[in-house]
């Protein structure tokens with residue numbers, strides 16, 4: 001079984017995000033970029049499946065500008081076998097990514113697709129679900145545990161009320177949650193091998209998909225500065241303030 | 250001039266940074282208190298380093314090492330140097346002097362060192378000979394096919410946790426037109442050889458990477474354990490000496506970056522007289538100087554490492570790098586102490602440890618004075634009439 005993992009290039013989680021002066025987005029020039037942490041977890045899970053003999057090949061797919069190749073290379077340095085870049089300078093929104101991924105999946109025919117539950121830049125949390133719907137495949141989102149069984153998959157999901165375990169038929173789409181695994185270090189031998197592994201570059205046209213955005217961003221703003229807290233003298237005063245000032249009870 | 254790091258270099262730095270922060274940092278307080286790494290923990294960390302190909306990155310790939318060039322190695326050393334030395338040495342980088350091993354020595358000393366099975370220390374300094382290394386008096390006297398060795402070695406790092414000693418001795422005297430000259434011979438000496446006694450010394454710096462005294466009493470060493478050639482001991486040391494100086498600089502820069510981040514964070518948020526202390530010029534200028542010198546040491550280190558790869562690094566340049574980086578880390582940690590104020594003196598707060606650890610950088614690998622002496626002599630040499 002082939003496993004396909006989607007990897008997104010995002011601003012590194014350590015970077016302090018700044019909004020551009022013209023409020024069209026956030027500053028990405030001269031900013032350290034990395035693989036979306038949830039996607040690292042996805043790559044790790046795929047590698048573990050391969051090491052356990054449950055998967056034959058791990059393919060890392062990224063979509064976006066040419067620099068996304070670096071993100072794919074990072075996945076290759078972790079141990080993925082090859083990469084695919086759907087290269088475009090168009091701003092990609094979740095639906096476009098899902099459609100493009102579907103087209104890649106139609107060609108590659110993997111038994112399992114793993115995505116992060118969300119990317120830490122837009123926090124959309126949509127792509128995996130949209131992709132499963134477009135493919136007509138089963139989906140196991142927010143996975144904190146994944147087991148391959150004789151007749152498919154068993155996925156433990158992190159839901160509001162606790163943990164939910166579902167059985168899925170393959171092929172399936174999985175999205176990773178934080179606790180699924182602890183991604184490995186890229187080892188020195190794998191880092192050195194990464195450049196020699198193949199990356200196919202495909203244009204959206206060749207996949208017959210129009211990636212144009214459907215949503216328009218009007219403006220991007222920083223969250224309001226947090227106000228300092230207030231001290232109250234008594235419970236009486238607290239209840240009064242909650243009722244009459246904050247109006248939350 | 251291209252200052253861009255390659256993909257491999259960036260990935261290695263990222264991976265090592267995470268390894269050091271995740272596997273080493275959490276144990277630093279314990280190692281400081283215990284003055285050593287508990288053996289189980291040491292074995293566990295070493296195994297992880299080996300599994301990830303981080304062990305022996307400095308050794309040739311054909312022999313199972315990482316095969317890094319000097320520039321990439323300096324980037325790696327910078328990350329490893331951020332952690333306390335007692336933990337850092339678990340990501341082993343066996344000395345390249347071992348590449349002089351031949352015949353049976355290869356399987357007995359070189360290969361197990363690369364695989365992480367055996368560890369060495371390097372014994373040169375003696376009670377009567379430090380900077381003046383040629384003054385050593387540890388004698389190796391021929392006895393048939395063996396040598397009988399007597400003497401004392403001082404401050405030998407990690408001898409307590411090593412399996413064998415790279416031992417420097419005097420094996421004879423040669424008459425030259427300028428008078429008698431000592432002949433030096435280097436041996437590979439198993440620590441469990443009868444007559445070898447290692448006793449730990451208590452030092453204020455680099456806990457876990459501890460200095461030791463080695464007493465050698467009628468130690469019998471077979472001729473087959475000579476590293477390099479009899480009577481030519483120091484000639485194998487030169488390439489290795491320069492590399493050591495550049496890698497020491499890389500450690501200073503790495504540690505400097507770590508302390509700089511902590512200090513900037515503190516100066517931006519600690520308030521006095523109603524404002525952040527970093528906003529007082531007295532603090533702000535300190536930060537500016539610390540960051541500027543740090544940057545300079547970083548560039549010198551990269552430049553020297555690059556020159557090592559080109560085969561053009563001179564002894565003067567290696568010394569310049571060493572003396573600047575080691576004095577930089579001392580000034581930087583000293584300023585950090587000042588900026589942290591009273592907090593800096595507290596043992597359960599790490600700033601004092603960086604400051605103590607920084608002090609030795611001006612002494613081992615050649616004192617600041619010795620380096621300046623080398624630089625000055627090389628400056629004057631072409632002008633002497």
Ligand SMILES: Cc1cc2nc3c(=O)[nH]c(=O)nc-3n(C[C@H](O)[C@H](O)[C@H](O)COP(=O)(O)OP(=O)(O)OC[C@H]3O[C@@H](n4cnc5c(N)ncnc54)[C@H](O)[C@@H]3O)c2cc1C
Nearest residue numbers: 371372373374378379380404405406460612613614616618
């Ligand atoms: C923690 C620690 C670990 C060490 N680990 C090792 C090890 O693993 N193996 C090993 O072999 N050695 C080791 N050393 C020894 C180290 O290399 C020596 O301490 C160093 O070379 C200085 O020698 P010394 O201490 O004898 O000082 P000295 O040589 O006595 O120097 C004392 C002072 O005199 C100055 N001085 C000496 N000669 C001159 C000159 N020509 N011009 C101007 N000033 C001069 C020095 O700069 C210094 O300020 C270690 C030392 C320490 C502190």
